[in-house]
Amino acid sequence: MTETSPLIKIRDVHFSRGSKLIFDGVNMDIQRGKVTAIMGPSGTGKTTLLKLIGGQLRPSAGFIEVDGENVHRLRRKQLYLLRKKMGMLFQSGALLTDITVFDNVAFPLREHTNLPESMIRHLVLMKLHAVGLRGARDLMPAELSGGMARRVALARAIALDPMMIMYDEPFTGQDPISMGVLVQLIRLLNDALGLSSIVVSHDVKETCAIADYVYLVSGGKIVEHGSPAQLAESDSEWSQQFMQGMADGPVPFHYAAKEYAKDLLGLEA
Amino acid sequence: MLSYFQRLGATSLGMFERLGRGSVFFVNILLSIPSVIVRPRLLIAQIYFVGVLSFSLIVISGLFVGMVIALQGFYTLSDFGAEGMLGVMVAASLIRELGPVVSALLFAGRAGSALTAEIGLMKATEQLSGMEMMAVDPVARIMAPRFLAGLISMPILATLFSAVGVMGGYFIGVGLLGIDEGGYWSQMQAKIDFSQDVVNGLIKSVIFGWVVTWIAVFEGHDAIPTSEGVSRATTRTVVHSAFAILLLDFILTALMFGDI
Numbered sequence: 010m011t012e013t014s015p016l017i018k019i020r021d022v023h024f025s026r027g028s029k030l031i032f033d034g035v036n037m038d039i040q041r042g043k044v045t046a047i048m049g050p051s052g053t054g055k056t057t058l059l060k061l062i063g064g065q066l067r068p069s070a071g072f073i074e075v076d077g078e079n080v081h082r083l084r085r086k087q088l089y090l091l092r093k094k095m096g097m098l099f100q101s102g103a104l105l106t107d108i109t110v111f112d113n114v115a116f117p118l119r120e121h122t123n124l125p126e127s128m129i130r131h132l133v134l135m136k137l138h139a140v141g142l143r144g145a146r147d148l149m150p151a152e153l154s155g156g157m158a159r160r161v162a163l164a165r166a167i168a169l170d171p172m173m174i175m176y177d178e179p180f181t182g183q184d185p186i187s188m189g190v191l192v193q194l195i196r197l198l199n200d201a202l203g204l205s206s207i208v209v210s211h212d213v214k215e216t217c218a219i220a221d222y223v224y225l226v227s228g229g230k231i232v233e234h235g236s237p238a239q240l241a242e243s244d245s246e247w248s249q250q251f252m253q254g255m256a257d258g259p260v261p262f263h264y265a266a267k268e269y270a271k272d273l274l275g276l277e278a
Numbered sequence: 279m280l281s282y283f284q285r286l287g288a289t290s291l292g293m294f295e296r297l298g299r300g301s302v303f304f305v306n307i308l309l310s311i312p313s314v315i316v317r318p319r320l321l322i323a324q325i326y327f328v329g330v331l332s333f334s335l336i337v338i339s340g341l342f343v344g345m346v347i348a349l350q351g352f353y354t355l356s357d358f359g360a361e362g363m364l365g366v367m368v369a370a371s372l373i374r375e376l377g378p379v380v381s382a383l384l385f386a387g388r389a390g391s392a393l394t395a396e397i398g399l400m401k402a403t404e405q406l407s408g409m410e411m412m413a414v415d416p417v418a419r420i421m422a423p424r425f426l427a428g429l430i431s432m433p434i435l436a437t438l439f440s441a442v443g444v445m446g447g448y449f450i451g452v453g454l455l456g457i458d459e460g461g462y463w464s465q466m467q468a469k470i471d472f473s474q475d476v477v478n479g480l481i482k483s484v485i486f487g488w489v490v491t492w493i494a495v496f497e498g499h500d501a502i503p504t505s506e507g508v509s510r511a512t513t514r515t516v517v518h519s520a521f522a523i524l525l526l527d528f529i530l531t532a533l534m535f536g537d538i
């Protein structure tokens with residue numbers, strides 16, 4: 010477990026939902042201090058992968074090591090200790106809707122520390138300041154725009170000074186300005202706080218602008234990986250299709266179906 | 279024919295599976311109760327939401343139920359010249375049956391449905407997942423305080439229901455129908471037995487509180503995380519609670535009062 014060993018090691022991970030195979034032997038290394046992007050079409054299991062890393066789901070084969078510990082071998086107490094070091098930003102923000110922005114950011118501090126209230130206030134304002142929302146502390150989550158909600162969730166995710174943050178589609182559904190803000194914030198926080206970041210996304214341009222390394226996932230496997238520059242130059246049809254957003258390619262445009270003509274005529278395939 | 283048996287089998291398997299999951303969930307709640315007791319603030323907030331906010335509903339319903347029993351009872355009893363027993367009749371039916379049962383039914387509709395909807399929506403909006411990833415156990419932080427609050431509130435609400443009902447009976451019997459005030463109270467005191475009536479009524483309300491809150495919290499936790507899933511879970515809470523209350527009431531009554 011030296012400083013150069015990867016923070017997260019994913020080896021030959023298999024996972025299914027019911028009879029549907031979602032991962033069929035995934036291998037990945039997430040390096041310390043870097044922003045690693047995981048990209049792929051919707052429904053390939055990107056969120057599932059983050060939940061596997063966080064120990065909320067269990068792979069049917071293979072293993073995942075975070076900071077040298079096999080996540081799925083840990084006892085509950087140790088898993089919770091590990092999770093305190095892992096921030097996760099859910100797609101929706103997942104803020105607690107019945108308490109204010111301030112209390113949301115204070116939540117993990119109050120749950121896990123015995124700090125006096127004055128100290129908590131200090132820390133919360135610091136975290137909110139880092140995401141530019143110190144002035145929004147008294148708002149309720151319902152009063153926030155989508156972009157602001159994600160920034161509050163980000164402030165909450167860094168409240169316990171984690172070693173890493175996982176972002177689930179942070180850019181989806183954002184206007185161009187909030188998008189720009191989030192892109193900047195992810196890179197800035199990663200470097201300023203010495204974090205490691207995983208960004209799950211299908212926004213190619215934004216993600217490549219801040220990622221140090223990219224994994225392309227499709228059909229339950231890693232189909233390509235490399236730095237954004239390497240992928241842009243790669244002539245594999247996977248990266249061509251995904252990086253340039255072509256409708257058809259190795260990821261078919263059509264969901265598996267009978268032959269079109271037969272289908273229209275109502276014939277059995 | 280075969281498919282009928284298949285469906286029957288599948289349905290009962292599904293039922294047993296839910297029952298199993300519900301039991302495991304219940305054990306998890308029990309295990310996290312100590313963590314609630316060391317942080318009473320969460321529990322007090324929930325007692326407020328689950329219990330205190332049901333007060334007005336319980337008081338108004340109890341009053342009317344007591345008044346109706348007095349009206350109906352008076353006409354039956356006066357046929358036998360036994361109007362003096364009105365107080366006993368009102369108190370016995372409230373303390374033994376209607377207090378625990380009706381207040382539990384109201385509680386299921388008022389607080390149980392709210393609990394399921396709240397927890398189901400927290401699940402649908404990833405708040406529970408988010409909590410888990412912050413290393414906070416949602417069962418200990420969210421479910422256990424709500425369960426305990428229901429358990430504590432139910433007997434208090436049922437007692438309140440009965441007390442207000444007895445007052446309602448008093449207004450009708452003594453105030454409107456003119457039976458003797460002293461008789462209303464003294465017959466009640468003489469005939470209502472503490473261990474036979476009051477304690478048994480309380481035991482019923484504790485058991486109803488346990489069942490309703492367990493169903494409500496479990497349905498929320500187990501809801502399919504979509505708007506439709508949460509709405510179905512909320513309906514199930516009310517329907518299953520009502521069934522459970524009435525069935526258990528029959529069983530408990532047979533056990534408690536069966537041999538008198």
Ligand SMILES: Nc1ncnc2c1ncn2[C@@H]1O[C@H](COP(=O)(O)OP(=O)(O)O)[C@@H](O)[C@H]1O
Pocket residue numbers: 026031050051052053054055056057058
């Ligand atoms: N709770 C669940 N139950 C059953 N299937 C699920 C559940 N969550 C996700 N899935 C399925 O798993 C697949 C991967 O989902 P997800 O990880 O959310 O994809 P992505 O985040 O890449 O869009 C999808 O096909 C989805 O339908």
Ligand SMILES: [Mg+2]
Pocket residue numbers: 055056057100177178
């Ligand atoms: Mg997703």
